[in-house]
Amino acid sequence: xxxxxxxxxxxxxxxxxxxxxxxxxxxxxxxxxxxxxxxxxxxxxxxxxxxxxxxxxxxxxxxxxxxxxxxxxxxxxxxxxxxxxxxxxxxxxxxxxxxxxxxxxxxxxxxxxxxxxxxxxxxxxxxxxxxxxxxxxxxxxxxxxxxxxxxxxxxxxxxxxxxxxxxxxxxxxxxxxxxxxxxxxxxxxxxxxxxxxxxxxxxxxxxxxxxxxxxxxxxxxxxxxxxxxxxxxxxxxxxxxxxxxxxxxxxxxxxxxxxxxxxxxxxxxxxxxxxxxxxxxxxxxxxxxxxxxxxxxxxxxxxxxxxxxxxxxxxxxxxxxxxxx
Amino acid sequence: xxxxxxxxxxxxxxxxxxxxxxxxxxxxxxxxxxxxxxxxxxxxxxxxxxxxxxxxxxxxxxxxxxxxxxxxxxxxxxxxxxxxxxxxxxxxxxxxxxxxxxxxxxxxxxxxxxxxxxxxxxxxxxxxxxxxxxxxxxxxxxxxxxxxxxxxxxxxxxxxxxxxxxxxxxxxxxxxxxxxxxxxxxxxxxxxxxxxxxxxxxxxxxxxxxxxxxxxxxxxxxxxxxxxxxxxxxxxxxxxxxxxxxxxxxxxxxxxxxxxxxxxxxxxxxxxxxxxxxxxxxxxxxxxxxxxxxxxxxxxxxxxxxxxxxxxxxxxxxxxxxxxx
Numbered sequence: 333x334x335x336x337x338x339x340x341x342x343x344x345x346x347x348x349x350x351x352x353x354x355x356x357x358x359x360x361x362x363x364x365x366x367x368x369x370x371x372x373x374x375x376x377x378x379x380x381x382x383x384x385x386x387x388x389x390x391x392x393x394x395x396x397x398x399x400x401x402x403x404x405x406x407x408x409x410x411x412x413x414x415x416x417x418x419x420x421x422x423x424x425x426x427x428x429x430x431x432x433x434x435x436x437x438x439x440x441x442x443x444x445x446x447x448x449x450x451x452x453x454x455x456x457x458x459x460x461x462x463x464x465x466x467x468x469x470x471x472x473x474x475x476x477x478x479x480x481x482x483x484x485x486x487x488x489x490x491x492x493x494x495x496x497x498x499x500x501x502x503x504x505x506x507x508x509x510x511x512x513x514x515x516x517x518x519x520x521x522x523x524x525x526x527x528x529x530x531x532x533x534x535x536x537x538x539x540x541x542x543x544x545x546x547x548x549x550x551x552x553x554x555x556x557x558x559x560x561x562x563x564x565x566x567x568x569x570x571x572x573x574x575x576x577x578x579x580x581x582x583x584x585x586x587x588x589x590x591x592x593x594x595x596x597x598x599x600x601x602x603x604x605x606x607x608x609x610x611x612x613x614x615x616x617x618x619x620x621x622x623x624x625x626x627x628x629x630x631x632x633x634x635x636x637x638x639x640x641x642x643x644x645x646x647x648x649x650x651x652x653x654x655x656x657x
Numbered sequence: 658x659x660x661x662x663x664x665x666x667x668x669x670x671x672x673x674x675x676x677x678x679x680x681x682x683x684x685x686x687x688x689x690x691x692x693x694x695x696x697x698x699x700x701x702x703x704x705x706x707x708x709x710x711x712x713x714x715x716x717x718x719x720x721x722x723x724x725x726x727x728x729x730x731x732x733x734x735x736x737x738x739x740x741x742x743x744x745x746x747x748x749x750x751x752x753x754x755x756x757x758x759x760x761x762x763x764x765x766x767x768x769x770x771x772x773x774x775x776x777x778x779x780x781x782x783x784x785x786x787x788x789x790x791x792x793x794x795x796x797x798x799x800x801x802x803x804x805x806x807x808x809x810x811x812x813x814x815x816x817x818x819x820x821x822x823x824x825x826x827x828x829x830x831x832x833x834x835x836x837x838x839x840x841x842x843x844x845x846x847x848x849x850x851x852x853x854x855x856x857x858x859x860x861x862x863x864x865x866x867x868x869x870x871x872x873x874x875x876x877x878x879x880x881x882x883x884x885x886x887x888x889x890x891x892x893x894x895x896x897x898x899x900x901x902x903x904x905x906x907x908x909x910x911x912x913x914x915x916x917x918x919x920x921x922x923x924x925x926x927x928x929x930x931x932x933x934x935x936x937x938x939x940x941x942x943x944x945x946x947x948x949x950x951x952x953x954x955x956x957x958x959x960x961x962x963x964x965x966x967x968x969x970x971x972x973x974x975x976x977x978x979x980x981x982x
Contacts, residue, residue: 336844340842340844340845517665517880517912518843518877518880518881519661519665519880519881519884520665547876547908547911547912548873548876548877548905548908549876549877551872551873551874551877552843552873552874552876552877552878552881553877555842555843555844556843556844556877559844580873582945582948583872583873583948586872586948586952587842587872587952595975596972596975596976599945599971599972599975600971600972602945602971603969603970603971603972607969620907620924620927623907623908623911627911627912644928644932645928646924646925646927646928647921647924647925647928650920650921650924651921
């Protein structure tokens with residue numbers, strides 16, 4: 333197991349780039365993107381050769397009040413269509429559905445009536461059976477599906493293998509390795525990728541990778557896992573995403589050798605829309621407090637609070653994180 | 658050749674951490690650090706377990722006017738002693754000497770009379786013979802020596818091997834792999850590291866790595882090359898260094914498992930001194946224009962100018978960089 337696939341100069345036709353800017357980035361601004369922003373990002377992604385664009389969550393309107401969030405927390409069919417029409421492009425549309433936080437039996441049309449192409453089911457490892465039930469439902473409706481097992485850096489390897497084998501018996505298309513806490517180093521990210529790819533390949537499944545940038549390794553881990561056979565790569569414009577953010581799309585498109593990927597339009601989008609977002613006070617990206625939680629393999633919520641409060645007492649914060657009961 | 662040395666949890670006793678904040682960071686502020694800054698950094702490095710601290714360049718006072726630069730461009734013996742006294746710590750003191758830009762025959766005392774422990778000779782590959790002459794001179798004076806072959810990403814592999822073999826026949830202690838343009842990916846950085854380590858080990862030499870962060874890979878490349886047997890690791894506080902900067906010391910100390918390394922004092926230093934530096938307008942660190950020059954394997958000077966001018970027309974800048982004659 334585990335030699336590198338392809339070379340640094342070759343094109344791998346299995347590679348798919350998935351833009352998570354609105355979905356993971358939405359966690360930075362409560363999903364309150366202007367229609368112009370989302371519409372221009374859609375056009376930019378199409379021009380850049382991006383393969384999938386994730387529009388947000390399909391969150392339960394019974395559990396979350398619509399008025400508390402921007403519309404991309406819910407991704408109603410009519411809201412997506414207001415941006416993409418019937419999506420005449422080659423780019424596919426994805427949404428995310430969290431186990432336990434969506435009404436999947438009522439909120440999804442059959443694929444034949446929807447502009448959505450792919451549903452990504454996010455779960456923790458103990459929710460795999462619930463995720464499988466959802467995956468099979470979405471598969472029957474006609475959607476492509478992924479399973480994104482989160483917080484994998486806190487899961488033992490036996491449990492990971494068990495989860496991968498369970499998923500391999502389902503109709504899921506893509507199994508995602510998700511470094512929720514940004515705590516993986518290239519060395520263990522690529523070892524995990526090999527484990528995922530080994531099991532997935534035996535069952536005709538594909539593997540994806542979703543990085544977080546807590547230790548400034550999101551891009552590095554993405555191209556390392558890619559080199560060991562991961563095919564679906566999540567990225568966001570300027571790495572916009574929760575806390576330290578994700579793999580930056582511009583770095584990833586710069587790396588990929590397939591001439592279908594093109595960075596120019598993305599740069600124009602960054603100039604016009606991303607700089608304004610930052611100026612308006614939306615915060616994300618590598619910062620020392622996120623390094624701490626990544627290093628300690630913890631959820632970044634304490635670091636997000638520290639950054640939001642514009643605190644700089646790094647040494648005190650670090651001491652506090654090392655406290656144990 | 659080329660298996661990983663050690664594991665992610667083990668201590669490698671060959672590892673040495675070298676702080677380049679004043680030397681490479683000095684390229685961001687014309688070496689104009691306050692004495693308090695340098696003195697506190699010295700104490701912080703000692704407390705953090707850092708193995709070497711580089712104080713700056715030993716530049717020729719015949720070629721460069723002293724009044725045009727801060728004192729760490731010249732690293733006079735009395736200036737270093739004003740900070741460290743006789744350096745009663747276990748940490749060693751390094752300075753850099755550029756081939757062709759220093760008066761090495763007149764500006765260095767015998768080691769027995771100097772507080773400097775190590776001279777790092779920086780050269781381009783075509784200057785290897787000149788570097789060797791300097792190395793042998795410094796060796797005779799009693800110093801530890803390194804040879805830092807710069808801009809290696811523009812050198813063919815046959816020439817690299819020839820340079821490594823020439824250096825292996827000398828009295829140099831450490832041979833540095835230097836990613837001057839930040840254009841290496843972990844995959845080719847580690848391949849180069851294997852080549853360096855293979856040749857160096859045969860001759861009892863040690864290998865070091867100096868990263869630049871143009872593609873946000875400085876830390877990733879440092880720990881990847883380390884895992885393949887590189888021992889001397891350059892880093893700077895918050896990655897301070899020319900353009901996109903270097904590997905961040907806090908990330909590196911967080912990664913290393915040897916209990917002699919301790920991040921706490923470094924965090925206090927960052928709070929007190931680094932934030933003020935940034936507030937005063939000193940600029941470094943990953944930014945999109947540096948990604949372009951890294952990607953295109955070019956010197957970052959055009960990107961440095963773009964950033965210094967506070968420009969944001971990324972798409973136009975990128976188009977210009979792709980121009981050829």
